Amino acid sequence: MSSPPEVLLGILDDLGDEDFGRFKWHLQHGVLFNPIPKGKLERLDRGDTVDKILDTYSHRTLEVTEMVLEKMQMKGLWEKHCKNLSKPAGKDGPQxxxxxxxxxxxxxxxxxxxxxxxxxxFEGVAEAGxxxxxxxxxxxxxxxxxxxxxxxxxxxxxxxxxxxxxxxxxxxxxxxxxxxxxxxxxxxxxxxxxxxxxxxxxxxxxxxxxxxxxxxxxxxxxxxxxxxxxxxxxxxxxxxxxxxxxxxxxxxxxxxxxxxxxxxxxxxxxxxxxxxxxxxxxxxxxxxxxxxxxxxxxxxxxxxxxxxxxxxxxxxxxxxxxxxxxxxxxxxxxxxxxxxFTDPQKEEYFRRRFREEEASRIISHIKTSRSLHIMCHIPVFCWITATVLEEEMKSREGGELPKTLTEMYIRHLVVQVEMNNVKYDEEPATAETLSSESREMIETLGKLAFDQLQKGNLIFYERDLKKSGINLRAASMYSGMFTKIFRKEKTLQKSLFCFIHLSYQEFLAALHVHQTFINSGINLLEEKQTTIQQSPQQRQLHRLHQTAVDDALESPNGHLDLFLRFLLGLSLETNQSLLHDLLIQTGSSSQSNQETVQYIKEHLSWSLSAERSINLFHCLNELNDGSLVEQIQQSMRSGSLSTDILSPAQWSALVFILLSSEEDLKEFDLKKYSASEEALWNLLPVVEASNKALLSCCGLSERSCGALSSVLSSESSSLTHLDLSNNQLQDSGVKRLSLGLESPHCKLEALSLSGCLVSEEGCASLVSAVRSKSSHLRELDLSYNHPGDSGVKELSAAVEDPHCSLETLRF
CATH class of the missing domain: 3.40.50.300 (P-loop containing nucleotide triphosphate hydrolases)
Structure with missing residues (x-):
């Protein structure tokens, strides 16, 4: 029995070139079925035409084919090819x-x-959970x-x-x-x-x-x-x-x-x-x-x-x-x-895992740390967090809970080691044996993590493990910890390996780079690696950190952002002390860390993208330095914030604070900070992340419209309501804004251009934007402008068009 694609291909093969052209013409002018645009058909050969018909009509493919052949008065060709057709039982198909x-x-x-x-x-890893x-x-x-x-x-x-x-x-x-x-x-x-x-x-x-x-x-x-x-x-x-x-x-x-x-x-x-x-x-x-x-x-x-x-x-x-x-x-x-997970779903996860009192404490704690709260969008990170906090609350009731990502991952690593105090042969492991074996395993896993991270590999094979010095059989025999941070999966022919999450690979890679520098003076991040001939106590970590900061800022996609956070966090003595005897204690120079902090703050004075600035603030948090953010927050609380005297680094801190505020992102009012174009340009990332942006009476011009057009075109933009009333945008500015309105990524539903000096020319570009297939705009306010008769007529016609989303128009 023949299948529909075989039947269709057989029919098209029997058509001469002229009839094949007629067949495609009928597909372009269908009445009883959705027509296929000419541009998507005219250059297709018979095989590609079969694909296009199947993609367009799916289970109606043969029905449409029969209708077209009937129009062409070639029903005999249909009967010839369909006598051996495999037909489903029931007129509506397989269901x-x-x-x-x-x-x-x-x-x-x-x-x-x-x-x-x-x-x-199995949460985490099946072999261990x-x-x-x-x-x-x-x-x-x-x-x-x-x-x-x-x-x-x-x-x-x-x-x-x-x-x-x-x-x-x-x-x-x-x-x-x-x-x-x-x-x-x-x-x-x-x-x-x-x-x-x-x-x-x-x-x-x-x-x-x-x-x-x-x-x-x-x-x-x-x-x-x-x-x-x-x-x-x-x-x-x-x-x-x-x-x-x-x-x-x-x-x-x-x-x-x-x-x-x-x-x-x-x-x-x-x-x-x-x-x-x-x-x-x-x-x-x-x-x-x-x-x-x-x-x-x-x-x-x-x-x-x-x-x-x-x-x-x-x-x-x-x-x-x-x-x-x-x-x-x-x-x-x-x-x-x-x-x-959304925020309510995060809370539901922890309430499923813990008693009400414990869950409430965990949820409250996570909300105090922006980086932890963000990472809890990832279910795997929720599991890591739950594993750590469960042990912390058992052993240190009422004690301090981890506040940074580095601390959370260190404690998770320590928990896995402490939960495996007994060898597989059930002989008690001495403290010395445990430390030695666990240290060796962490070092080899760190080398694997770093080497493969540099290559962009997240999946490994046995040969990769051997290159990093990992004896798989020995590792699984003496270290249960190995299987709790590293996943092994068997396919029909071979075994594959990966860390439980990319972030865990980045954490262990950072640990390897940190330890290598302390132990040998070698900076693994430099292309030409040289050894600094100093004792571990004398080696200056800020040199390693500066290389890592530069590399992260040069990465176009942020691929070293999290690695950098972990590397900086590992330099704190408080974090190193959590590792107990598992790793050689390196000590930390407060002076070296201060130099790293200063280096980061200098970079925050540059014209960095919002993503790069945000990551640098997370890095400062890992280094336990929140001075910039606290300075701005104090000024905001006292009402003495003056944006006229803010340095570039302070502007970046303000953006970081506002992006962490649920209230400001629901409705962002530029006049709270400064009714100026300079303030708008500095706070554009906040506008992009907001649902509603109030920018009326802020002295904005055509220049601002170009920036706002880019915001509207961004896939990550959340903007649905934009008030630009009483700014001198003029037709030139509205034209630039309309380019953003036509973007398939634009989500804007309400736009106010009241009193913006818009004439017929500007209205013409708005007509094109609101008639765009991708437009979501439902409300447009053009009161106190000069649209002219043609502008009024064309925009009013757009409202009447059933295919246009515009519902409310004000003149």
Whole structure:
């Protein structure tokens, strides 16, 4: 029996060039179906046309094809190719298909096996953690729709910090069970879900699968097949048919003899695209329409995604943002993003883990530290925090809780060591033995972390471990601590390794660099490494720190931001004392740290981006220096803040404070600080992070409009309401502002330009902006301007246009 892609390709192959052109013309002028624009069809050959039709019409592909051939009076060609068509039982396709006894038995066995596989959940690392039921520990995640299937190279902590400032903005929230459900008339077959490491993507897919296996959700789906790219990587050199690949991973289907998956409603889950080692070359991959034909795994995936194989199947692919562009945007029907925990979800997580009194204390403590509160958007960091604070409250009731990231990670490392005081042979480990073995393990893991971080590797193989001096068997035998910060996963052919989170790799890498400098005087961050011939007590850490600061500022994407925070935090004696006998005590020169603090403050006087400035303030916090921030806060509290005399570093401190304020970000009023263009330029990062910006009567000009246009065009902008009334923007300024309004990233819903000297020319650019498909603008105030008859007429017509979002217009 033929599949729909085979039927369609056969029909197009039988058409002569002239008839093929007519076929495409009818697709461009459809009445009973959505037409395909000429620009997306005219240069396509027959094979690419098949792809475009499948992508556009999905399960209606054959219905549309039949309508077009009927218009062309070539119904005989339809009958010729469709006599051997594999038809689903039921007019609406697979969802009305009734399972046979064999298929039903297979489904029940698959559900049972998937339930066993996913019902238990290990926080941290499976080999070391205590399993709990996923349904007991699972906390709902914040999932939003939107964004393009495009690459984002920013360090993930930067993205988390931005997400923490925009978690409350108006966005389309997606429930996990509704991931494939779209509005009427919109077919969603392929979903790409982005999210940083540790944010909960894998747990999300496991919960989705478990809910299906427990008959709680998506019961119109016959089979769910969850794969990971780690598993598929080891199949790189082998060939399978799609049926064979499913049989290999899901033996229930092989035993039941199921081969024609066209008959069923199927969901494929592919988790971890960022770890994919398969050559996903969509341009050069061979065409494959038969699910029983064998080829390489990458070709199978490409044809499955394109819709040539099993065009009725649904696909869910998860990835870190940096790898999102491996799937061309044309082959993605919906993009979603996992943003981790919102503030209420963080609290729910800790209340699930602790008694009410303990949970309340933990939540209150985390809120006092901006860096800890931000990191708790990441579920894995919540687990690290819970592990540390649980032990702290047991052993030091009422004691001081960790306030910085470095302190939190040091204490987590110490907790893991202290929890493994007994060897696997159950002989008590002496303090000397414990310290020696643990020190060796930390040193080798640190070397591995640093070497692989420099190469950009987050996944390692046994050969990588050997290069860093790690004997895997010996390590797992004598150090349970090893398995609690380092994850080992077995695929069908080989073992893969990674740290429990990227931040842990960065922490141990910083520890390695710090210890190497203290022990040998070698600065591992310099390209040409030289040894400083001094005793450990004489070596000046600020030289190492200055190199690290410079490297972090030169990194365009913030890839060394967190590494730098850890490296600086490790120089404090209070943090070193927490490591007990595990590492050689290095001591700390307060003078050296003061030189580092001064070096950072000098850089804050430069024209740095908001992200770089924010990270430097976090670095000062790790060094226990909050003088700049405290100085500004005292002035704000006393009402004596004068922005006229602020230095660049103090402006940066004010931005850092305001970005940490929930109230100021809900509604930012520039006049509270200074009604001037200079103040606006210094506080632009705050405007971008705010929901509502009040900039009326601030002496703004065309120059400010260019800056605000960039803010509106930013993907991370939260701005939905902007008041620019009573500023001399003029037509030239409104033109520049309109460019930002037309950006697909612009989220602005209300704009006031009252009394801004706008005439017909400025109104013309606004008409173009509000008619833009991506526009969200609902309210526009142009009172006390000079729009002229044409401006009034064109903007009023835009309000009447059902495709325009503008609802309220004031003249």
């Amino acid at each position: 009305e298909f009734h399972l046979s006894a064999t298929s039903k038995s297979c489904q029940e066995e698959l559900k049972s096996n998937l339930k066993r596989r996913f019902e238990s959940f 205590k399993p709990v039921l996923l349904n007991q520990i699972y906390t709902e995640l914040h999932i939003t729709e939107g964004g393009a299937a495009e690459v984002n190279r920013e360090h993930e902590v930067r993205r988390i910090e931005k997400a923490s400032r925009t978690a409350d903005r108006a966005e389309t929230i997606i429930k996990p069970g509704d991931i494939f459900k779209g509005p009427p008339g919109r077919s969603i077959r392929r979903v790409l879900t982005k999210g940083v490491a540790g944010i909960g993507k894998t747990v999300l897919t496991q919960k989705f699968t478990l809910d299906w296996a427990e008959d709680k959700n998506n019961q119109d789906v016959h089979f769910i097949f969850p794969f990971t790219f780690r598993e598929l990587n080891v199949m790189k050199e082998k060939e399978f048919s799609l049926v064979g690949l499913v049989h290999r991973f899901f033996n229930e289907t092989r035993k039941a003899g199921i081969k024609n998956f066209e008959e069923f409603q199927v969901i494929f889950i592919f988790d971890g695209l960022d770890e994919c080692r398969l050559p996903l070359n969509f341009r050069r991959a061979e065409i494959l329409t038969d699910a029983t034909d064998s080829t390489s795994v990458d070709v199978l995936l490409i044809n499955l995604i394109r819709g040539r194989l099993l065009p009725s199947a649904h696909l869910w692919i998860t990835t870190r943002p940096a790898a999102a562009d491996q799937i061309p945007a044309d082959y993605v029907d919906r993009v979603t993003e996992v943003r981790g």
